[in-house]
């Protein structure tokens with residue numbers, strides 16, 4: 001099954017541009033945004049025209065191409081230098097989703113490796129194209145693999161609660177948390193989904209409800225404060241969420257409100273699973289306490305979609321993400337299998353199985 005929506009793609013050869021679904025316009029309008037420069041890409045990521053950890057990574061990789069594709073290729077050192085500068089610029093777009101830094105680092109290292117191997121500018125640019133396309137293709141394959149592993153958690157007729165949007169719109173493929181649901185559908189299983197609306201930016205209402213509806217999945221929208229009652233009524237069998245960064249000990253950072261959902265799930269004896277590719281793990285940090293949490297503009301809270309809903313001058317705290325401690329996480333579904341009851345040892349084993357280098361942490365940090 002093809003993903004219900006193609007979130008982003010590279011158009012043309014060289015010079016080309018990125019076309020992405022402008023997620024700020026959904027669900028009212030399903031329109032494409034053409035992104036032709038590095039600044040436009042940084043802006044698209046910053047204002048959530050493209051969002052969701054894996055999609056941000058793929059977009060950033062293509063963003064590096066936007067910066068190098070029209071350079072004078074006779075100067076190889078300049079091509080590498082510009083790639084490094086572009087990566088530094090795009091890295092400032094948002095701080096929490098580690099896929100952004102992972103993808104930019106991979107692009108930078110590819111340019112540096114080619115240069116060290118005496119490649120000319122043209123070859124370096126061509127290699128960066130290969131790398132960005134590979135990042136996109138791998139993301140697609142990882143989504144499918146997470147779907148295949150995660151579908152084992154779903155029984156015919158079961159009901160899933162999800163938070164934010166971790167579907168096709170958030171990735172280069174069929175999604176993370178929603179991938180098992182799409183695979184279940186392919187296999188003829190009936191799965192019902194409750195989507196938290198996800199204050200303040202309503203990714204659940206605007207995006208998850210939209211994409212599940214488009215794909216024919218039975219979806220019911222609730223406001224965030226209804227999740228407790230819903231669980232208490234016995235109508236939720238399983239929670240599936242995505243993630244923006246997972247620490248080495250299995251602490252899961254995801255959209256603000258996820259932690260609350262995990263606490264509720266524990267209270268009601270409901271399994272709580274995160275679904276994320278290994279690119280979302282940050283092996284350099286021991287625990288979730290080290291994850292930088294993005295704080296966004298107060299207007300997202302005081303002016304929910306246009307109209308003022310709070311008094312002028314009121315103080316606002318608007319963190320975009322929270323951290324669910326590993327002890328509340330039943331398991332993490334990855335492309336290399338499910339890490340049940342995550343611990344540092346189990347996360348390290350999964351990363352190693354997936355070919356991810358696991359650095360030695362400073363003493364006392366694990």
Ligand code: MRU
Pocket residue numbers: 048051052053054097163164165166167170171175176177203241242243244254255256320
């Ligand atoms: O602020 P956003 O919309 O980028 O936040 C996205 C999320 O929190 C998603 O749940 C997460 O990136 C996982 S996406 C597969």
